[in-house]
Amino acid sequence: MNIKEKRLVRKIKNYKIPQNWDKCEMGKLFNFSGGMSFSRNNLSGIGFPYLHYGDIHTSRKNYINIKNEKNLLPKLNIPLHSIKEESLLEDGDVVFVDASEDYEGTSKCLVIENNENIPFISGLHTIVAKSKDKTIRNNYKKYCFENWDIKRQFAFFVTGISVFGLKKTNIANIIIPLPSLLEQQKIAEILTTCDKLIESKEKIIEQKKLQKKHFMQALLDPKSKNFRRLIGFNDEWKEVKLGECFKERKENNCTMQLLSITSEKGVIDRREIERKDNSNKDKSKYKVILKGDIGYNTMRMWQGVSGVSTLNGIVSPAYTICKPNADICPEFFGYLFKLQSVINIFYRYSQGLVNDTLGLKYTPFSKLKFHIPKHEEQKVIANVLSISDKEINLLEKELVQQKLKKKALMQLLLTGKV
Numbered sequence: 001m002n003i004k005e006k007r008l009v010r011k012i013k014n015y016k017i018p019q020n021w022d023k024c025e026m027g028k029l030f031n032f033s034g035g036m037s038f039s040r041n042n043l044s045g046i047g048f049p050y051l052h053y054g055d056i057h058t059s060r061k062n063y064i065n066i067k068n069e070k071n072l073l074p075k076l077n078i079p080l081h082s083i084k085e086e087s088l089l090e091d092g093d094v095v096f097v098d099a100s101e102d103y104e105g106t107s108k109c110l111v112i113e114n115n116e117n118i119p120f121i122s123g124l125h126t127i128v129a130k131s132k133d134k135t136i137r138n139n140y141k142k143y144c145f146e147n148w149d150i151k152r153q154f155a156f157f158v159t160g161i162s163v164f165g166l167k168k169t170n171i172a173n174i175i176i177p178l179p180s181l182l183e184q185q186k187i188a189e190i191l192t193t194c195d196k197l198i199e200s201k202e203k204i205i206e207q208k209k210l211q212k213k214h215f216m217q218a219l220l221d222p223k224s225k226n227f228r229r230l231i232g233f234n235d236e237w238k239e240v241k242l243g244e245c246f247k248e249r250k251e252n253n254c255t256m257q258l259l260s261i262t263s264e265k266g267v268i269d270r271r272e273i274e275r276k277d278n279s280n281k282d283k284s285k286y287k288v289i290l291k292g293d294i295g296y297n298t299m300r301m302w303q304g305v306s307g308v309s310t311l312n313g314i315v316s317p318a319y320t321i322c323k324p325n326a327d328i329c330p331e332f333f334g335y336l337f338k339l340q341s342v343i344n345i346f347y348r349y350s351q352g353l354v355n356d357t358l359g360l361k362y363t364p365f366s367k368l369k370f371h372i373p374k375h376e377e378q379k380v381i382a383n384v385l386s387i388s389d390k391e392i393n394l395l396e397k398e399l400v401q402q403k404l405k406k407k408a409l410m411q412l413l414l415t416g417k418v
Contacts, residue, residue: 017177018416027172029136030094030129033086034168035122038076047077049118051089053097053125056110062142062195065113066120076121086128089120092138094129094145098166106164107154111141127168140184143191147414150176177416187413194406201399205392212388219381220339222371230384233377243366245333246322249293254283257313261295266307266334267315286314287321292330294322296337301360302347308334320362332378335385336370 017023035051043050049070066073066089089095089112096109114120122128136144144150157170179187218228222237258270265272267289289295289309296306298320308330315321324330336342349368352358372378412418 018179020180021416022178023175024135024178025172026129026174026176028132029176030131030172032168032172033084033128033130034098035095035124035126035128036076036084036087037124039124040074043074043076045075047075048080048083048121049073050076050121050123051095051110051126052123053099056095056097056108056126057100057105059110061110062146063111063113066118067114067116070118070120076123080119083119083121086130087122089114089122089128090117090130091115092131092141093122094141095122096127096129096166096171097125098127098168099125100158100164100166101162103155103158103164104151106158106166107145107151109145111138113138127166127171129171134181136178137181137184137188139188139192143188143410144176144178144414146410147176148411149415150174177414179416190413191406191410194402194409198399198402198406201395201402205395205399208388208392208395212385212392215385215388216335216339217341219384220336221341223341230377230380233373233380235374235377237371237373239369239371241366242322242368242370245325245328245372246294246366247325248362248366249288249290249321249323251288252285253288253314254286256288257311258283258286259289259309259311259313259315261297261305261307261315261319263300263304263306267295267309267311269311269313283314285317287317287319289313289315289319289321290323292324294324294330294333294337295319296322296360298359298361301337301365302343302350302358304338304343306334306337320360320365322362322365327375328372329375329378329382331382331386332372335382336372342370 035053038050040052040054043052049066050073051064052074055073091112091114093112093114094109095112096107097105100106100108112120153174154166154171157173158164158166178184214226217224218226219230221227259267260270260273261267262273290312291309293309294306295309295315296319297303298318301320324333337346345368346360346365347358349364350358350360351364373381409418
């Protein structure tokens with residue numbers, strides 16, 4: 001180790017933990033080995049389940065149960081005898097990534113649940129840590145690496161500029177505070193309860209989003225077999241061109257608030273998605289968008305990148321701005337433009353050679369025809385769907401709060417402060 005590494009290790013060793021806790025180097029707890037380096041091109045749906053480092057990075061969990069998820073994982077079709085023994089994952093093994101695009105991802109890992117000893121291969125850019133003894137419980141492994149002091153050590157030992165690499169020898173030097181087996185069990189039980197609450201909330205949100213999707217199809221698509229009319233409305237829907245409902249807004253401005261349009265949140269303050277300074281950028285051609293206007297990304301309309309603005313501001317020239325006529329409800333069209341069958345139509349009429357160059361400018365947009373109800377029914381349909389949105393937004397805020405509480409609780413429990 002160099003001087004800086006020695007200083008960090010000394011600082012960690014001097015970190016105060018409860019008297020009955022130990023400070024253990026990971027090299028004394030684990031044996032380390034590498035995975036088998038097969039790329040995505042070598043994988044298929046046949047063979048033994050294979051854990052690619054990319055699957056670790058994208059996982060929302062801190063463990064993987066191979067019995068439950070083997071059908072979801074890519075497969076490597078090679079004979080069992082040709083698999084390196086140290087690359088076969090057993091119950092309680094911890095698999096780290098050895099490459100990441102950011103510091104946060106350098107400590108990313110998954111604990112293996114494999115009670116049935118299903119052949120499971122650790123793959124490209126992975127480091128396998130196998131316990132030397134029973135000093136550390138398997139369920140505690142799922143959380144102990146979330147300690148910020150440990151994450152800081154991982155970040156310190158990585159090398160590289162655009163991609164950060166991590167070596168087995170460096171992981172072996174990382175020091176973790178370790179309570180007794182009984183306290184490990186209690187800590188893991190508490191944090192597992194937090195995880196169950198979070199998973200339950202996530203499932204509810206997914207159900208609500210699916211429910212909203214069904215609502216949209218039932219209320220917006222007259223061609224759908226699930227189409228339903230709201231009580232009190234019987235007038236026939238009329239076919240109109242979008243050009244009869246909107247006019248293109250072409251005003252330019254360079255002094256108003258800078259906005260952006262996303263597929264998830266619609267029209268938002270640009271600072272919500274990027275923080276780089278745009279003050280010196282030429283905004284003379286930036287387009288004005290006012291409250292009630294519908295803006296869409298000309299190159300991404302077929303991906304659902306559109307929204308009704310609740311703000312006054314300016315957006316990039318890459319967007320098309322549609323000013324609604326007085327006799328339509330823009331919120332109704334905001335939902336209509338998110339309907340999958342309508343997005344498919346936008347894709348069909350977008351012009352270009354490949355997806356990255358496809359564009360839907362205002363002229364072809366204005367010629368598209370859809371069946372719509374009268375203004376009053378448009379408002380009621382939009383209101384029904386907005387209630388669904390508000391419910392989802394509230395649940396998502398509650399989910400964020402639950403994750404923050406768990407994060408704070410982990411730092412208290414994993415350091416022995418509580």
